[in-house]
Amino acid sequence: MERFVIIGNGPAGRAAAAALAASRSGEVVLIGREHPVPFSRPGLIYRAMGAMRDADLELPVPAEVQAVHGEVVAWSPEERWVELAGGRREPFSQVIWAVGAKARPFPGTVDPGFPVFSLQEWGDAQTLSHQHPRSWGVVGGGLVGAELVEWGVGRGAETHWWVREPHLWSERLTEEESSALARRVRGFGVHLHLATPVHRLGHPVVTAKGEFQVEAAGVAIGVVPNAIPGDACSLDAIAHVPHAHAIGDVAPDGPRSWEAATRAGRELGMRLAGMPFSASPPFSDDRTRCFDRTVTTLTARTPTWEVSTVDARTARSLRLGFDEQGRWVRAVAMGWKLRSNAIKAAFAAGAPVDALADARPFFNEPEGTRLPLNAWAQLLKDAAR
Numbered sequence: 001m002e003r004f005v006i007i008g009n010g011p012a013g014r015a016a017a018a019a020l021a022a023s024r025s026g027e028v029v030l031i032g033r034e035h036p037v038p039f040s041r042p043g044l045i046y047r048a049m050g051a052m053r054d055a056d057l058e059l060p061v062p063a064e065v066q067a068v069h070g071e072v073v074a075w076s077p078e079e080r081w082v083e084l085a086g087g088r089r090e091p092f093s094q095v096i097w098a099v100g101a102k103a104r105p106f107p108g109t110v111d112p113g114f115p116v117f118s119l120q121e122w123g124d125a126q127t128l129s130h131q132h133p134r135s136w137g138v139v140g141g142g143l144v145g146a147e148l149v150e151w152g153v154g155r156g157a158e159t160h161w162w163v164r165e166p167h168l169w170s171e172r173l174t175e176e177e178s179s180a181l182a183r184r185v186r187g188f189g190v191h192l193h194l195a196t197p198v199h200r201l202g203h204p205v206v207t208a209k210g211e212f213q214v215e216a217a218g219v220a221i222g223v224v225p226n227a228i229p230g231d232a233c234s235l236d237a238i239a240h241v242p243h244a245h246a247i248g249d250v251a252p253d254g255p256r257s258w259e260a261a262t263r264a265g266r267e268l269g270m271r272l273a274g275m276p277f278s279a280s281p282p283f284s285d286d287r288t289r290c291f292d293r294t295v296t297t298l299t300a301r302t303p304t305w306e307v308s309t310v311d312a313r314t315a316r317s318l319r320l321g322f323d324e325q326g327r328w329v330r331a332v333a334m335g336w337k338l339r340s341n342a343i344k345a346a347f348a349a350g351a352p353v354d355a356l357a358d359a360r361p362f363f364n365e366p367e368g369t370r371l372p373l374n375a376w377a378q379l380l381k382d383a384a385r
């Protein structure tokens with residue numbers, strides 16, 4: 001009888017557990033250290049803002065899976081057990097490391113006693129939910145940085161946002177689209193500082209463009225893989241153990257999105273269960289949100305030509321990319337809700353430009369906000385002044 005032990009109950013571990021349990025290939029144990037059951041990491045910001053309760057974030061443990069709450073601190077590939085803090089051992093016949101990533105620490109100087117927060121783990125959202133700084137600064141221009149900015153503004157804090165790159169989300173947006181978004185962000189009262197690396201966090205915060213006074217700061221400058229405990233237990237070492245596997249954000253070039261982690265977990269689970277797995281077409285699906293604007297990028301292939309429209313006044317834009325045969329291969333939308341499944345189906349079918357003559361099947365109405373409604377109503381009033 002197989003006994004699968006999965007370390008990490010994020011989307012990758014949970015999907016692998018679900019696939020293994022559904023195949024009835026053996027006993028399945030899912031271990032997580034942050035929370036007894038899997039939860040929505042993208043939902044953490046709503047918990048930090050006070051717009052959701054803990055229970056709203058929790059995801060069901062897949063049927064026939066045994067969930068264990070604890071941190072794995074040691075393992076033996078030879079004797080086939082993992083050990084939790086406290087000494088409990090779980091034997092396995094196959095072990096899956098799905099331990100994801102942790103927030104990358106700020107590499108510059110942090111003055112002793114200066115409060116610095118991140119938003120990566122369950123506990124971070126709990127901590128933030130109790131904070132009410134009057135002034136707040138955020139280091140990092142990515143998805144989590146944007147969430148922390150919105151959190152500060154939603155709490156009524158004077159908010160600075162220091163972004164190293166000269167354009168906001170430059171890897172997704174053209175310069176024109178990016179400046180429309182920056183203008184909208186500033187319209188909500190955010191002090192957005194582009195091309196501004198931060199050197200030191202403290203009183204004052206020292207940046208390449210001068211000094212600032214804030215009560216506390218959030219740091220969101222990417223992630224580094226969580227460690228796999230034990231000596232010589234790098235991914236390379238795991239690759240040489242036939243009954244040990246690594247998935248999710250921890251795997252080399254592993255997924256950096258919820259959907260990709262889920263897909264990778266399901267694929268590994270089905271492979272270990274000996275079940276046929278047909279991967280869905282590899283369309284990349286990237287979403288980044290700031291206040292009431294989501295930038296959605298759906299890509300089948302790199303386009304050879306694009307058409308686009310930008311409304312700088314409302315920060316709404318749409319860019320459609322096509323290949324040399326005129327087949328639709330990319331959509332980049334800011335401020336529009338896309339019907340992603342319909343668009344991915346069109347990519348898969350090799351839909352030509354003409355398919356877009358009637359765009360209604362591909363777009364929903366303009367989008368709203370994720371701030372609690374009261375905070376949003378207040379912000380709109382302030383922005384209109």
Ligand SMILES: Cc1cc2nc3c(=O)[nH]c(=O)nc-3n(C[C@H](O)[C@H](O)[C@H](O)COP(=O)(O)OP(=O)(O)OC[C@H]3O[C@@H](n4cnc5c(N)ncnc54)[C@H](O)[C@@H]3O)c2cc1C
Pocket residue numbers: 007008009010011012013031032033034041042043044045070071072073098099100101119120121143144226227229247248249250255256257258259261
């Ligand atoms: C605030 C935030 C918002 C995000 N929003 C989005 C979004 O909107 N869309 C999107 O696609 N992606 C989003 N992401 C990224 C997405 O959440 C990750 O890519 C995804 O969670 C990775 O899945 P994973 O299963 O590989 O790892 P994780 O979700 O990191 O899960 C790994 C789990 O393993 C646990 N673990 C680690 N070591 C041990 C150990 N020794 N013992 C026991 N347990 C251990 C960790 O605590 C963690 O719970 C967001 C990330 C963050 C931080």
